[in-house]
Each structure stands twice: as C-alpha cells, then as structure tokens.
Amino acid sequence: MSSKVPITALVQTKNEEVGIAACLAGLTDFDEVIVVDSNSTDGTVALAEQHGARVVNFTWDGKYPKKKQWQLANVATRHPWVFFIDADEVPSERLKEELSDLISREDAAAIDVDLDYVFAGKILRHGHRVTKRCVVHRDRVRFPEMDDLGAPGMGELEGHYQPRANGAVLKAKGRILHNDLDPVSSWFSRHNRYSDWEAYLRSNSALRAEIANKRTRKGRIFDAVPFKPALFFLYAYVARLGFLDGRAGFDYAAALAMYYWQIGVKYRELQRNATVTSK
Secondary structure, eight states, X not given: OXXXXXXXXXXXXXXXXXXXXXXXXXXXXXXXXXXXXXXXXXXXXXXXXXXXXXXXXXXXXXXXXXXXXXXXXXXXXXXXXXXXXXXXXXXXHHHHHHHHHHHTOTTEEEEEEEEEEEETTEXXXXXXXXXXXXXXXXXXXXXXXXXXXXXXXXXXXXXXXXXXXXXXXXXXXXXXEEOOOSOHHHHHHHHHHHHHHHHHXXXXXXXXXXXXXXXXXXXXXHHHOSSHHHHHHIIIIIITOGGGGHHHHHHHHHHHHHHHHHHHHHHXXXXXXXXXXXX
C-alpha cells in the first residue's frame, strides 16, 4: 500500500500472548495501533510494546461504560475513525485497501465487516458467517447501556449487539480472518459464559426486546425463530452449504446448534427457579 490507512486500530486484549504477534503484524498498514489491555498476567503487554504498539490499560469498575465505549470516551486517538479488533483477528488485504475510500463518505458512521472463521484448524468458506460493526467514527456511534449488569457471562465486554450509528452504516467487501489459536475447549468455555448471558436475556422479556433491536437483521431473525438448535444446524450446514467445509463445517454447525440448545436449557432452568421462588 502506498500510504498508511488513516484509522486507529484498537486491539482488545486480556492474556493474549499466543496470538497478539500475528494480529499486530497484520496491522502495520494502519497509521496508529493501540492495544487496550485488561490487566493481562501473561506476556501480552511486553509483546505488544515489542511490536511498537502503544498500550493502554483498562480496569472495569463493574458499571457502564463497558470496554469499547470506554475507549471511545477516554482513549485519545490520532484519527476519528477507529477499528475495534480482537487479538485473534487479522484484516485481509482487500479490507485494508478499501477502508480509506469507505471512511471518506461524508455521511458514514460505521462499517460492518464479515469474518472468515477458523474452526478446528480450517478456514470455513461456507455456513454461518459472523458480521461485526467494528470500524466506527468515534463521534458518530455509541454503544447502548443495557440493564444487564446483573447478568452473568459478559463482564467488562459489551454484549452481542451493535453500537448505535448516527449516520450511514456501510458494508465492506473485504473480511477479517478470525483465527483463535487457543485449544477448542476455550471456544466452548466462552460460549458457555455467553449462553448464561443469553438465557438471562430470555428471562427478562423487556431487556431481550431492547437488545434484539440493537442486533443485525440476521441476529434478530435468529433470536425469534422457534426450535432454534435444529433450525440453525439446517441453516448453517445445509442451506448455507456448510457441508462443503467437510468435517470442520459439520463440527462448527453442530457446536453453534449446541450453543443455542444450552441457552434454551438454561432459560428453562431460570423459569423453573423463578416459579419456585414465587410460591
């Protein structure tokens, strides 16, 4: 590329020494890179500094704002456009090449980016695809404050919803490679926590509706459909051609279907407990 991308990359970390070097190597085309670390106890901070990144520490106080909105409010950046990226992610060359043009639109407030997901060591080309609203103008977006501080599962991170955009939301053609180098057991551990949060939402209809309105259209559809585990598996593995990714495609579709099954089981437990308590 002939010049740096005029965007500040904000790398989210907490004990990410396994993948942080690859992430930062993929961000050298950005004009500024800041690692926002949540009190790592491993070598994350030292590795980030060795790669020339500026490191800012974040300690959550248990209240709003959570981590990303806190960055928009408190971390000084060289550019108004920022790129929230996790330490197990790397932007594609195509994405880096198009970002300068996308942010030049005067009415733009945010950019949605699809992920190329690695599961069981294989890049999945088919099946369910995650979309993140991760490139934002810091003065034109805000992460909503939800009544979920008492919910388990998410902690310092904003939940599975999109920031509000005061302007146009664009869609990038380039993608982000999401390649978690931790063992697959860590995927199940995270989604076990996430399912706690989702079950809590289901038990609070007003909060569930509020958060559903902040999700993508695809996310709202997934939230509303019945028989979600079975239907999601058919959607991801059959309708979205996940079977073309071989065993990894099956494992990913089955793992996500099981995630939705977990949410249902935990929600029904909460309902039973609430019934017993009210008697």
